[in-house]
Amino acid sequence: MPGLAGRxxxxxxxxxxxxxxxxxxxxxxxxxxxxxxxxxxxxVKKGIADVVTSKKxxxxxxxxxxxxxxxxxxxxxxxxxxxxxxxxxxxxxxxxLAQTELQSLDQQVKELESQQEQLIANEQRLRQKxxxxxxxxxVIKAQYSAAEAQVRIGEAANGVGEEMADLGLAMQRAEDxxxxxxxxxxxxxxxxxxGAFDDITQLGSGQDDIDRQLSELTSGxxxxxxxxxxxxxxxxxxxxxxxxxxxxEKA
Amino acid sequence: xxxxxxxxxxxxxxxxxxxxLNELDNRAVSAxxxxxxxxxxxxxxxxxxxxxxxxxxxxxxxxxxSDVILPPRDITLEEARGEFTGDGLIPD
Numbered sequence: 001m002p003g004l005a006g007r008x009x010x011x012x013x014x015x016x017x018x019x020x021x022x023x024x025x026x027x028x029x030x031x032x033x034x035x036x037x038x039x040x041x042x043x044v045k046k047g048i049a050d051v052v053t054s055k056k057x058x059x060x061x062x063x064x065x066x067x068x069x070x071x072x073x074x075x076x077x078x079x080x081x082x083x084x085x086x087x088x089x090x091x092x093x094x095x096x097l098a099q100t101e102l103q104s105l106d107q108q109v110k111e112l113e114s115q116q117e118q119l120i121a122n123e124q125r126l127r128q129k130x131x132x133x134x135x136x137x138x139v140i141k142a143q144y145s146a147a148e149a150q151v152r153i154g155e156a157a158n159g160v161g162e163e164m165a166d167l168g169l170a171m172q173r174a175e176d177x178x179x180x181x182x183x184x185x186x187x188x189x190x191x192x193x194x195g196a197f198d199d200i201t202q203l204g205s206g207q208d209d210i211d212r213q214l215s216e217l218t219s220g221x222x223x224x225x226x227x228x229x230x231x232x233x234x235x236x237x238x239x240x241x242x243x244x245x246x247x248x249e250k251a
Numbered sequence: 252x253x254x255x256x257x258x259x260x261x262x263x264x265x266x267x268x269x270x271x272l273n274e275l276d277n278r279a280v281s282a283x284x285x286x287x288x289x290x291x292x293x294x295x296x297x298x299x300x301x302x303x304x305x306x307x308x309x310x311x312x313x314x315x316x317s318d319v320i321l322p323p324r325d326i327t328l329e330e331a332r333g334e335f336t337g338d339g340l341i342p343d
Contacts, residue, residue, distance in 0.1 A: 003276035004283075004331055008257060009320040114325075118258050125260060128311035136314065159314030162255070166320075170258045173323065 015165035027153035054178045055112040062105040255317040262306030
């Protein structure tokens with residue numbers, strides 16, 4: 001097939017031949033290539049660990065943002081009930097941005113999770129195939145003439161080689177993805193450090209610039225919408241306005 | 252015939268499926284070339300469906316080469332456009 005399948009097959013087959021055809025007997029390469037197999041499986045373990053680390057980092061950011069969303073929402077309500085629409089708007093803009101980031105983080109955590117599961121399943125499959133190969137090789141040797149056995153062992157070795165090559169591609173893909181996630185996590189951290197998700201009790205000098213950028217980043221219409229909803233809710237609720245909650249000290 | 256979905260293992264399919272898969276594959280490639288995301292995803296889903304409907308997963312005790320190797324299930328149009336190159340774990 002010349003299409004996607006064709007290109008995919010070409011890549012995998014090229015890898016198999018690089019792995020196995022260096023010696024005359026590919027079966028021998030595999031059989032004595034314990035070191036190569038061990039390295040491969042070690043790399044997969046490391047790859048899985050990397051995925052888990054990236055995932056944890058994103059999860060931590062995600063739960064921090066969740067807290068900020070709740071806090072900013074509360075503050076917007078409080079500001080509004082004190083007649084400070086300007087502050088309420090600022091809080092909602094920040095909440096909006098935090099929510100958008102949160103959604104994208106959660107999506108990425110999910111992707112990493114499925115990647116992690118897939119790598120684990122692939123690793124187990126490869127382990128079993130390697131074991132199977134070792135057993136089968138002896139059986140083939142016992143059952144067939146030397147020449148015939150070599151052919152059959154070669155076929156089996158290619159089967160295992162394909163599994164290895166495919167796991168190699170899956171690993172590479174996982175690495176690319178964790179790389180992207182790391183960049184993403186850093187971007188969120190930068191926003192955080194710039195104070196984009198700070199609650200409004202922490203507004204100090206120099207915040208005007210952040211707020212200008214924020215209102216560019218968040219959808220004005222969405223903020224207006226939320227603001228009028230909040231007004232309606234507060235209007236029907238009534239009661240004394242509580243003072244603005246203090247934000248937590250920044251670490 | 253034996254089909255591998257990259258990252259998921261191998262499946263045994265009736266040989267008659269080769270023609271259908273090939274046709275869908277060719278159409279998927281045109282969709283990729285035209286940057287038609289919806290078209291590509293639709294065709295790709297159809298290809299995967301053929302494998303899951305007609306295919307029987309090959310056990311870990313069988314060591315065979317695939318006739319066809321399909322890209323990972325969650326391949327993006329962007330990735331399909333690329334060349335699937337790179338070395339990954341397997342040293343040259």
